Amino acid sequence: MTAMTRILIRHEFILGILFVIVLFAMASQNDRFLTTANLLNQARLMTEVGLIAIPMTFVIVTGGIDLSVGSILGLCAILLGVFWQNLGLPLPAAIGLSLAAGTAAGFANGLIVTRFRVPPLIATLATLALYRGLAEGISQARSVRGYPDWFAVLGRGDFLGIPTQLWLFALVAAVGIFVLRFTTFGRTTYAIGNNEAAAEFSGLPVVRTKLLIYTASGFISALAAIVFVSRVSTTRSDMGSGIELEVITAVVLGGTSIFGGRGMVIGTLIGLCLMQILQNGLSLSGVRGDGTTVVIGAVLIVAVLISNLLSRFSSD
Amino acid sequence: MSRRLTHTLGSLGQEILLVVVILALFAFVGVYNPRFLSENNLTSIFVGNAYIAVAAIGMSLVIISGNIDVSIGALIGVLAVISGLLVTNGYPIWVAWLAPLVVGAAINAVVGCLIAYARVPSIIATLAMLSILSGGLITFTGGQWISGLPAGYQLAQFRLLNVPSPVWFMIGMTILAGFLMRYTTFGRSVYAVGSNPEAARASGISYKATVVKVFAIHGAIGGVAAVLFATQLQVIQSTTPVGLELVIITASVVGGVSILGGVGTVFGSTLAAILFAAIGSSLIFLNVSAYWLRAVQGILILATVLADMARRRRTG
Amino acid sequence: MKKLITALLGASLLSTPVFAQSAWTGGDDQPTNPLACTGESPAPEPGEYNGGTPTNAPDRNGKDLTVVDIPKLVGVGYFASTASGMQEAAKELGNITINTDGPTRANIDEQITFVDNYITSGVDGILFAANDPVAIAPVLEKALEAGINVVGYDADAEADARQWFVNQALPNGVAKSMMDQLASEIGEDGSFAIVTSTFTTPNQARWISEMQAYTEKCYPNLKFLETVEAQEDNILSFNQAQTLINKYGDELNGILGMTSVATPAAAEAVQQNSLCGKVSVVGLALPNAMKPYINSDCIQSTILWNTVDLGYAAAQVMRQVADGTLKPGATTVTAGRLGELQIVNQSQVLLGQPKVFTKADINDFDF
Numbered sequence: 001m002t003a004m005t006r007i008l009i010r011h012e013f014i015l016g017i018l019f020v021i022v023l024f025a026m027a028s029q030n031d032r033f034l035t036t037a038n039l040l041n042q043a044r045l046m047t048e049v050g051l052i053a054i055p056m057t058f059v060i061v062t063g064g065i066d067l068s069v070g071s072i073l074g075l076c077a078i079l080l081g082v083f084w085q086n087l088g089l090p091l092p093a094a095i096g097l098s099l100a101a102g103t104a105a106g107f108a109n110g111l112i113v114t115r116f117r118v119p120p121l122i123a124t125l126a127t128l129a130l131y132r133g134l135a136e137g138i139s140q141a142r143s144v145r146g147y148p149d150w151f152a153v154l155g156r157g158d159f160l161g162i163p164t165q166l167w168l169f170a171l172v173a174a175v176g177i178f179v180l181r182f183t184t185f186g187r188t189t190y191a192i193g194n195n196e197a198a199a200e201f202s203g204l205p206v207v208r209t210k211l212l213i214y215t216a217s218g219f220i221s222a223l224a225a226i227v228f229v230s231r232v233s234t235t236r237s238d239m240g241s242g243i244e245l246e247v248i249t250a251v252v253l254g255g256t257s258i259f260g261g262r263g264m265v266i267g268t269l270i271g272l273c274l275m276q277i278l279q280n281g282l283s284l285s286g287v288r289g290d291g292t293t294v295v296i297g298a299v300l301i302v303a304v305l306i307s308n309l310l311s312r313f314s315s316d
Numbered sequence: 317m318s319r320r321l322t323h324t325l326g327s328l329g330q331e332i333l334l335v336v337v338i339l340a341l342f343a344f345v346g347v348y349n350p351r352f353l354s355e356n357n358l359t360s361i362f363v364g365n366a367y368i369a370v371a372a373i374g375m376s377l378v379i380i381s382g383n384i385d386v387s388i389g390a391l392i393g394v395l396a397v398i399s400g401l402l403v404t405n406g407y408p409i410w411v412a413w414l415a416p417l418v419v420g421a422a423i424n425a426v427v428g429c430l431i432a433y434a435r436v437p438s439i440i441a442t443l444a445m446l447s448i449l450s451g452g453l454i455t456f457t458g459g460q461w462i463s464g465l466p467a468g469y470q471l472a473q474f475r476l477l478n479v480p481s482p483v484w485f486m487i488g489m490t491i492l493a494g495f496l497m498r499y500t501t502f503g504r505s506v507y508a509v510g511s512n513p514e515a516a517r518a519s520g521i522s523y524k525a526t527v528v529k530v531f532a533i534h535g536a537i538g539g540v541a542a543v544l545f546a547t548q549l550q551v552i553q554s555t556t557p558v559g560l561e562l563v564i565i566t567a568s569v570v571g572g573v574s575i576l577g578g579v580g581t582v583f584g585s586t587l588a589a590i591l592f593a594a595i596g597s598s599l600i601f602l603n604v605s606a607y608w609l610r611a612v613q614g615i616l617i618l619a620t621v622l623a624d625m626a627r628r629r630r631t632g
Numbered sequence: 633m634k635k636l637i638t639a640l641l642g643a644s645l646l647s648t649p650v651f652a653q654s655a656w657t658g659g660d661d662q663p664t665n666p667l668a669c670t671g672e673s674p675a676p677e678p679g680e681y682n683g684g685t686p687t688n689a690p691d692r693n694g695k696d697l698t699v700v701d702i703p704k705l706v707g708v709g710y711f712a713s714t715a716s717g718m719q720e721a722a723k724e725l726g727n728i729t730i731n732t733d734g735p736t737r738a739n740i741d742e743q744i745t746f747v748d749n750y751i752t753s754g755v756d757g758i759l760f761a762a763n764d765p766v767a768i769a770p771v772l773e774k775a776l777e778a779g780i781n782v783v784g785y786d787a788d789a790e791a792d793a794r795q796w797f798v799n800q801a802l803p804n805g806v807a808k809s810m811m812d813q814l815a816s817e818i819g820e821d822g823s824f825a826i827v828t829s830t831f832t833t834p835n836q837a838r839w840i841s842e843m844q845a846y847t848e849k850c851y852p853n854l855k856f857l858e859t860v861e862a863q864e865d866n867i868l869s870f871n872q873a874q875t876l877i878n879k880y881g882d883e884l885n886g887i888l889g890m891t892s893v894a895t896p897a898a899a900e901a902v903q904q905n906s907l908c909g910k911v912s913v914v915g916l917a918l919p920n921a922m923k924p925y926i927n928s929d930c931i932q933s934t935i936l937w938n939t940v941d942l943g944y945a946a947a948q949v950m951r952q953v954a955d956g957t958l959k960p961g962a963t964t965v966t967a968g969r970l971g972e973l974q975i976v977n978q979s980q981v982l983l984g985q986p987k988v989f990t991k992a993d994i995n996d997f998d999f
Contacts, residue, residue, distance in 0.1 A: 030753070038752050045745050067562075112618075116625050121384075122569045125562065126618040133611025140607050141831030142661060145766045156770060232740060232767035236832050242558070242737065245386070249443055258437045283749040288733045289742075290454035290706065297447025304436045349879070356905070357878035364871040454736055459707040463920055473904065549866055549900050550924050553893070555707040557865040558737055593871075600860060600875045607657075607831065 011255030011307040012267040018303060019274045026281030033277075033284050044163040044231075046276040048073070048224040049243060050269070051169055053250045054176040055217040057268045060251055061180070062192045062210060063260025064120035068109060069221045069247060071131035073240030076102040076225035078135045081144025081235035091151060099222045105131055106218015110211040128244070135237040144235045155231030165227045172220065176265040185209065193260025250275055253300055255307065274299070330572025330580075333623060334587040338594060345598040352601045359480060361593045363472075366482030367392075367544040368560075369589035372567035373493045374537035376585045379565075379573045380497075381530045382510040383431060383438035385424075387445035388538055389560030393553075394449050395420050395542035400462035400552040409469050416546075417539035423449075424535025428528035446561070457554040465550060472548040482544050486586060489540065493582040506530055567592060570620050591616075656844045657859040658828050658890075660837035664845035667808045681960030682791045683979035684772075689779040692756060692954040694727065699757040699950055700750045701732040701943075702743060704787060708864060709918055710892045710939060711761070713999045714786065717943025718759070724968060725951055730759070738833070738864065740767040747771045751778050757950050760794070761786035765834060769793035781954045785946035787835050788980075795953055796979055798946045800937040801986040803835075807842035809935050809986045810914060814886050815851050817912040817932055822885035823855040825876045827862050827869055827894040827915075836890045843888075857884065862894050869897030877905055889915025895934065899925040919989050919997045926991050934989050940999045942983055945970055949981055 027034035052069045059066045076098045083094035105127070112123040157164045180186040188209045191199040200206045221240075229235050254271030256263025275296060282292045346353040371388055378385050395416035403412035423445075430441045474481040497503035508516035509526045517523055546552045557563075570591070571584025595616055604612060701718055703711035715732040722730045733750075735742035740763045748771055750758060758775050762768045765788055772793040775782050785798040801809075814824060828836045840859065847854050857880060862869035873887055873894075887902070889895030895915030899922065902911050908930035917934045925931040948967040952958035958965050964972045965981055976982045989997065 032752050032754060041748060041752070045748060048741075112622075116622055118621055118625050119569075122621050123618075125566055125569070126614055126621055128562070128614070129566075129610055129617060130614025133608065133614050136831070137608040137611050141658070141837070143764070143766070143832065228741070231770075232744065232764070233770065234740075234764055234766040236740065236764060236767075238830065238832055239740070242739070243741075245443065245446070248439075249447075252437075252440050252443070258439050279745070280749055280752075283733075283746070284753045286731075286753075288455070288731075289735060289746060290451040293447045293451030293736070294455070297444040297451065300440060300444040300447070301430065301436060304440050305430075305434055308435050351879060351881060354878060357875070360871065360874045360878060364867075364874065367867075450736060454707045457707075459709070459712040461709045461712075461921065463924075545867065549870060549897060551866065551896060551921055553708075553866050555736065555864075557868060558863065596871070597875045597878075600858075600872070601879050603858070 011303075012264055012270060014307055014310065015253070015255060015267060015270045015274065015303060018299075018306075019270055019277075022274060022277060022281065026277060026285070029281065029285040033281050038280070040163055040166070042276050042280050043166050043169075046272060047163075047165040047169045048228050048231075048240075049246050049250060050272050051172055051220050051224040051227070052217070052243065052247045053254075053268050053272055054172050054265060055213065055220045056247050056251050057176065057254070057256055057263055057265050058180065058189055058213045059120070059217055060248075060256045060258060061189050061260060061263045062213060063196065064113065064210070064214075065124065065248070065258075066109065066120065066214065066217045067124040067244050068105070068127040068131055069217060070240040070243040071128045071135065072102050072105045072218050072221035073225045073228065073243060074237055075105065075131045075135040075138075076222040077229050077235045077239045078139045078144075078237050080226065080229055082138060084147075085144045091148065095226055098226065099219060102222020102225065103215055103219040106215040106221070107211070109218065110214030113214060114207045114210050132237070132241070139235075139237045141237060145233065147229070147233050151230055152233060153230075155227055155229070155233075165231070168223070168227065172223075173265060173269060180265055185212075189213065190261055193257075193262070195261075246275075249296070249300060253303055329584070331584050331587055333620070334571065334584060334591060337620065338587065338591050341591070341594055341598060345601050349601045352598065357597065359483075361597050362483045362486070362590065363480045364596075365589045365593035366472075366486045367541040367548075368564055368567060368592070369486045369586045370482075370489055370544060371538055371541035371564045372571070372585040372589050373489055373582045374534035374541075375564050375568045376571065376573045376580060376582045377493070377497070377506060377530050377537075378438075378534050379568050380510045380580055381506050381527060382513065383527065383530070384565070385427075385442045385531075385534065386439065386561045386565070387427075387442040387449055388534075388564055389556045390446050390449035390453065391420060391423065391535065391538050392542045392545055392560065393556030394423075394453050395539050396546035396552055396556075397453060397457055397462065397554055399543055399546045400465065403466060403469050404462060404464055409466065412469065413471060413543050415539075416542045417536045420535035420537075420539035420542065421532045422535070424538070425528055425532040427535075428531030431531070432524035432527040450556070453554065453556075459554055461554055462552040463550065465547075465552070470547045470550075472544045482548075485540060485544060486589075489537065490582055490586045493537075497582060502526075502529065563592070566617060570617055588620075591620075656826070656840055656856055658826065658831045658837060658861075659841035659844055660834070662838065662841065664842050665804050666842065666846040666849045667804045669850035678963055678975040679978040681979050683795045683797075683960070684776045684782070684792045685795070686776045686779045686781055689781065691956075692781070693956055697728040697756040697951070697954055699728060699730045699759060699947075700755050701730055701734075701759040701946075702746050702750070703732065703734045703761045704743070704763050705736060705738045705864075706732065706734045707736055708893070709921065713918065713939040714761075714943035714946070716999070717940035717945075718947040720940065721944045721947035721951075721968060725947070728947065728951055730947060738763050740764045744768060744771050747775065751775050751780065755780060757781040757783065757954055759946050759950055760784050760789070762789045762834075763787070765789045781950060783946060783950045783953060785942055791979055796949055796958065796981055798942065798949055798983060799976065799980045800939075800942050800983045802976070802982065803838045803842045804846065806839050806916075806935075806986055807846045809988060810839070810888060810916075811843055811846050811851060811854070813933055813935060813988060814888060814912065814914045815854060817914060818885035820851050821853040821855070823857055823880070823883055824886035824888055825857040825880070825884060826859040826888045826890060827872055827876075827898055828859055828890040829864055829894065830861050831859075839890065862891075862897070864891065864893050866893050866897045869894040870901050873898040873901035874905070877901060877907065877911065884911055886912040886914060889913060889917060891915075892917045892921065892936070896921040896925070899931045903928070903930045916986075918999060919994050920999060922989070923994060926989070926994050929991070932990060934994070935986050936989070937983055937986050938997070938999070941970060944968065945973060945981065945983055 080098040250272040254267035505521040567588040571588035573580030769790040782794040895917035922934040
């Protein structure tokens with residue numbers, strides 16, 4: 001097989017073609033779809049899911065999963081409000097503490113997974129309940145509102161004509177691409193996913209790598225919380241519930257193998273964009289939300305089926 | 317507690333641990349408020365989560381076979397609505413009771429084929445089904461509840477020997493599935509497929525056929541759960557409880573089914589479902605501020621899992 | 633192992649509140665304004681208009697309108713019935729098309745995305761029931777800036793983010809109806825517990841706080857026991873009501889259901905425990921869901937505004953706002969078959985007082 005065909009049958013490439021097809025199909029349906037304003041706005045709406053999807057790609061590449069991201073988001077949003085309003089801290093300090101709390105929550109996930117060797121699905125299922133519970137308990141179900149105007153710049157403002165949070169997202173994505181692709185850390189991540197025992201045996205820092213990845217997942221979830229609060233200018237303890245499924249859908253749609261060892265940040269980005277333009281495009285063409293949900297489910301299966309079929313065809 | 321006793325306890329299964337925790341919880345809350353142990357309350361603890369316990373039996377089979385199903389909550393919703401629509405449109409009651417089993421088995425057999433023959437990872441196939449089923453349900457029902465159910469339809473309100481039928485279903489199905497898993501070739505092949513698909517294939521067990529059967533059985537059991545869900549009240553809600561799939565998966569894994577496949581029994585998941593119901597009820601009896609309810613649940617899940625891990629490490 | 637159990641039990645104990653709670657669980661911390669205990673309260677003055685105005689809205693007078701209705705969530709009977717009222721109005725008016733679309737969960741983020749997409753698709757009007765008044769405000773302001781007419785119903789946003797809000801009943805009015813009905817059924821010194829959706833739902837939190845204020849003023853001997861959460865899930869509502877019955881035994885005289893999901897489920901629990909007449913259920917629920925219990929004399933009443941009328945009125949108001957016939961400063965608005973509706977709270981159209989449905993009239997209604 002030539003290098004060219006190998007690239008052609010990559011899941012990411014197929015997904016890219018699918019993405020372009022959907023883009024043109026949607027654009028032909030509605031002339032309001034393919035406009036800079038709409039696309040930038042869609043990018044703004046997908047930033048929180050997108051941010052979390054970057055570390056989630058790492059988590060899934062190691063063969064793990066993190067279901068607690070939505071709860072960490074909720075907890076950090078609540079803490080931001082509590083630090084700022086109830087404890088009277090300046091908002092930048094509250095932001096810093098909230099990010100620290102998210103990092104700690106992710107670190108705790110990492111500890112449970114590495115030190116106690118609890119399978120990630122169970123560990124984060126438990127912390128999903130725990131962190132959400134803490135958010136509800138700490139907030140006593142009260143929402144915090146009335147954030148200063150400068151804070152809204154992050155979630156609702158623009159910088160050089162592009163939504164502010166998109167710059168942040170681009171930065172995180174770039175770091176993600178670089179680290180996974182070009183560093184020893186990235187290679188260790190793949191090695192863990194391919195065969196954890198072998199990775200450990202060959203002296204790779206498995207525990208440290210996994211710990212770092214889960215911690216990063218917590219940190220980025222907290223970052224997403226800050227962006228979210230800034231965008232909607234209120235905090236509620238139910239924020240981010242169910243976001244984990246959206247994130248995981250984007251990552252697996254992007255070609256990351258749920259069994260670990262395979263996947264790229266670029267794929268996740270394409271998967272994410274595909275989901276978002278499907279939702280937006282179908283909505284603009286008059287398909288109701290529940291219909292869109294059905295289509296996204298079907299696309300997920302079809303994408304994986306095509307990818308499987310082609311890889312089988314090429315290996316024959 | 318002495319080291320020897322700890323060791324003895326540790327060498328027993330997760331089931332024993334769960335029984336101990338449940339009994340301790342009953343004793344503690346019973347002392348705090350004797351009404352907790354009243355016949356009425358014990359009955360409602362068993363009845364309240366019976367449909368979750370039943371669904372968790374099928375989920376355990378799926379997980380033991382090395383797969384996962386995140387669409388079960390949506391499936392239960394769809395099957396409950398099918399049952400309700402049949403009976404309100406004049407079909408005999410027994411048809412409305414049996415149809416969910418057949419439809420559930422059929423839908424999940426298709427999912428099983430996708431997983432076994434088209435090699436779509438189970439989490440992706442069922443994530444997609446989650447979208448398709450939940451979106452389709454809203455499109456189809458338009459959100460209308462089903463009311464005007466005929467007398468004699470409420471299967472879950474029947475009593476035998478003064479014990480409500482959901483309890484009989486829970487016990488009966490647990491024993492049946494326990495027998496199936498332990499004493500039949502099929503049961504052994506499920507364990508074999510889950511613990512080592514390659515070895516299973518080498519010893520002549522069909523991986524594909526086993527997975528399709530497991531999913532079909534899981535779908536039929538989901539149908540039973542759906543009938544219990546649909547017949548408990550006088551109306552059928554056309555949406556499913558948010559996060560039902562996570563509760564069911566949690567019951568299975570807390571019950572000792574290893575997410576890595578090949579390990580666990582169905583008894584554990586039933587005990588875990590009872591434990592969750594008991595926790596929900598006891599928090600109200602203990603006057604734990606409802607704001608903290610989910611946090612306490614999370615801590616309990618985490619503690620059970622950590623204890624199990626510690627136990628396995630000592631014995632393993 | 634033993635340590636573990638001790639730790640667990642300790643954890644549960646620690647979170648046990650030792651003191652009686654001063655505020656009812658599940659209320660919000662906004663100021664309350666309880667009505668007079670007896671007699672009619674004077675109608676409040678509407679005051680100066682504080683709603684928003686769409687920027688450069690085209691002249692829509694008499695023209696065909698494309699309107700989207702975005703409720704808190706789709707898939708519940710409550711919003712299915714408001715949507716049917718809107719269709720009724722659309723049919724009657726003939727020049728307005730209303731399409732209902734929304735998230736499948738009461739989720740602030742998804743609802744914002746829906747509004748945003750419909751702004752882009754270029755509708756003439758947006759009808760909404762907000763999951764969070766503040767979170768939805770920026771995107772509604774964006775709609776106003778795009779020249780779209782924005783009218784709320786059921787759950788409001790911040791006033792300047794929409795033009796008008798069709799209020800089904802004032803919170804203090806809901807509180808009065810609920811507590812008067814409860815006191816008439818369980819006596820003025822009975823004990824009761826509350827089943828609500830979640831503590832973060834703004835409408836329910838508002839009503840609970842108003843109920844507390846009204847009770848302290850008018851029924852000081854009524855005893856509040858506790859509030860439990862039951863999501864929008866009828867089996868969970870049933871289980872929670874069942875547990876309350878088991879926990880309090882004879883001490884429990886009444887259950888207040890704060891949602892159209894919780895109330896029928898609580899009634900079911902009472903009926904299945906053969907406690908009809910011993911434990912009262914008072915709450916908000918659609919008449920259709922309560923008919924089995926009221927017709928069998930197990931439950932005496934259900935309280936609700938007419939949800940079909942609510943949707944109908946919202947559509948009528950939308951038409952008149954687009955036509956420019958409903959202007960700031962108006963004191964009443966004529967809403968088709970509903971006749972004159974009063975304007976209150978600066979920019980709200982009041983549907984009326986909540987209605988108490990009893991066996992005498994419940995079968996006359998079908999929603």
